Amino acid sequence: MNGKPVPQVVIVGSGFGGLNAALRLAHYPVRITLIDRTNHHTFQPLLYEVATAGLSPGEIAAPIRWIVRGRRNIEVLLGEVQDFDLARHVVKLPDRELSYDYLIVAAGASHAYFGHDEWEPLAPGLKTIEDALEIRRRVLLAFELAEREAASGGAQVQLNFVIVGGGPTGVELAGTLSEIARRALADEFSSIDPKRTRIILLEGGPRILPTYPEDLSRSAEDQLRGLGVEVHTSAMVTGVEAAAVLMGNTRLPAVVTLWAAGVAASPLGKKLGAPTDRAGRVLVNPDLSIPGHREVFVIGDLAALKDESGQLVPGVAPAAIQQGRATARNIARDLQGTPRKNFHYVNKGSLATIGRAAAIAQFGKIHISGFVAWLSWLFVHLFFLIGFRNRLIVLIQWAWSYFTYERGARLITGDQTLPSWTELQREEHRSDKETISA
Ligand SMILES: Cc1cc2nc3c(=O)[nH]c(=O)nc-3n(C[C@H](O)[C@H](O)[C@H](O)COP(=O)(O)OP(=O)(O)OC[C@H]3O[C@@H](n4cnc5c(N)ncnc54)[C@H](O)[C@@H]3O)c2cc1C
Numbered sequence: 001m002n003g004k005p006v007p008q009v010v011i012v013g014s015g016f017g018g019l020n021a022a023l024r025l026a027h028y029p030v031r032i033t034l035i036d037r038t039n040h041h042t043f044q045p046l047l048y049e050v051a052t053a054g055l056s057p058g059e060i061a062a063p064i065r066w067i068v069r070g071r072r073n074i075e076v077l078l079g080e081v082q083d084f085d086l087a088r089h090v091v092k093l094p095d096r097e098l099s100y101d102y103l104i105v106a107a108g109a110s111h112a113y114f115g116h117d118e119w120e121p122l123a124p125g126l127k128t129i130e131d132a133l134e135i136r137r138r139v140l141l142a143f144e145l146a147e148r149e150a151a152s153g154g155a156q157v158q159l160n161f162v163i164v165g166g167g168p169t170g171v172e173l174a175g176t177l178s179e180i181a182r183r184a185l186a187d188e189f190s191s192i193d194p195k196r197t198r199i200i201l202l203e204g205g206p207r208i209l210p211t212y213p214e215d216l217s218r219s220a221e222d223q224l225r226g227l228g229v230e231v232h233t234s235a236m237v238t239g240v241e242a243a244a245v246l247m248g249n250t251r252l253p254a255v256v257t258l259w260a261a262g263v264a265a266s267p268l269g270k271k272l273g274a275p276t277d278r279a280g281r282v283l284v285n286p287d288l289s290i291p292g293h294r295e296v297f298v299i300g301d302l303a304a305l306k307d308e309s310g311q312l313v314p315g316v317a318p319a320a321i322q323q324g325r326a327t328a329r330n331i332a333r334d335l336q337g338t339p340r341k342n343f344h345y346v347n348k349g350s351l352a353t354i355g356r357a358a359a360i361a362q363f364g365k366i367h368i369s370g371f372v373a374w375l376s377w378l379f380v381h382l383f384f385l386i387g388f389r390n391r392l393i394v395l396i397q398w399a400w401s402y403f404t405y406e407r408g409a410r411l412i413t414g415d416q417t418l419p420s421w422t423e424l425q426r427e428e429h430r431s432d433k434e435t436i437s438a
Helices: 015-025 044-049 129-151 167-183 214-226 318-335 370-385 388-404 421-428
Strands: 008-012 029-036 040-042 062-063 072-078 083-085 091-092 098-099 102-105 160-164 198-202 229-232 240-241 242-248 252-255 254-257 293-298 349-354 358-363 366-369
Touching: 008 015, 015 029, 015 318, 044 129, 044 167, 044 370, 072 240, 102 318, 129 167, 129 254, 160 167, 160 252, 167 198, 167 214, 167 229, 167 349, 198 358, 214 229, 214 349, 214 358, 214 366, 252 421, 358 370, 366 370, 370 388
Parallel strands: 008 029, 008 102, 029 072, 102 293, 160 198, 160 254, 198 229
Antiparallel strands: 040 062, 083 091, 091 098, 240 242, 242 252, 349 358, 358 366
16 A cells, blocks of 8 residues: 555446446546445336336346445445535535545436426336336226226227337337237237227427438338338427327327437536536536536536537447546546546447337448348347346347247236326317327
8 A cells, every 4th residue: 555545436327327437447446436316227228128018127227236246446325416516526415425536427318398397297208117117007008998998888999109209219119019009919908909009109300210321210210110100200299288299280199198309418417517508418528527627527428528520429328338438547547647538439330229120220331221230239239238147038038029029028017097098088079189190
């Protein structure tokens, strides 16, 4: 020992960015405190599989303590960070303060309701395990309530599932919900025909998956239509009600509305006092530190950084992972007295899944669609999933449902009421209802 105090690094958030920063920093002579408001790391790219009853929560999430086990310089704390005092180098939790020499804020982002937070209970988004379970509950319950109604002599209620937002999450939800209605549930009900369910994807912009090249967007739209999804582009949602989605004068009845549009950074970003963009992301320096505070870094979805070509580093898992590791290396450089390096994002390609054997992939100039893209998506996601046990179970589940179309986690848990149900009867009889047709 050289008698120097060991620097304390506090990391807020154990998503892709924070967790990878902690794991890399554990190799250096520092003490690390990793705080998260949940006790688990969620593999968000597979949340839609929980929401659509393909996988169970434990297969896509792992306890943080278990992931970092054996690293004696990492302390894990469960708690919600509320504020910072950068002058005093302090992180504030409801019941205590934590001092730091270095602070890494990796609290992520969520979906934005464009100033209409009142839509949230009517149209849940997908960000956490809890969100996924709520979506699963609503979707499965809609079929059960329709069956009960028809079994007691009523007509089959028209089930419309409306997904707002044609980004990767909206696309994967729409494609998989369509498969559930057309395949997994097709022969299981006596009084209703699940195949009559309409899955409607609404995208405000001119094309779905706008961050992908145009040919891949078009291919994704064709693949979705092939799965039975109705895709509407330039469809700007202006209102969400209990059993309807409004687009100007168009009124679309909806038994379940899901929200997959917009990005809102964690409110913690604003608490740092650094400049932010319109989505609340912190405008960071090229080394991911914030202006005026070399000891404070913001990484992952909460950070806004343009790469060398002036493009915003995308809010995706590989970017957060790379930023976590890069920040750990820069802290190590500080300790060794060598200059920091600016962050450089290495884009290894992008993949979006659409449904069974349907996906798109871009690896540089190579664009792939369909089965091969889907296989690449599958293996990339298996590779990055944490824990050998989870990888094995997910592989088996996927293989099983590929051949049987079964969705094994079809449990309705919690409340058995649907916010839209009573309103839906009234919607059926409205004179000004939808003009969107199949
Ligand atoms: C449904 C969905 C699908 C996605 N699919 C893909 C995909 O296929 N490929 C891809 O590359 N990316 C995908 N992404 C994006 C990817 O998941 C994110 O880019 C990535 O998770 C960002 O990592 P992060 O560490 O910045 O934040 P996150 O992973 O979101 O982690 C943030 C952490 O901070 C914690 N936290 C937040 N606030 C506080 C607080 N106040 N106190 C304590 N803890 C707090 C949270 O609990 C969370 O654990 C998807 C995202 C979603 C939501």
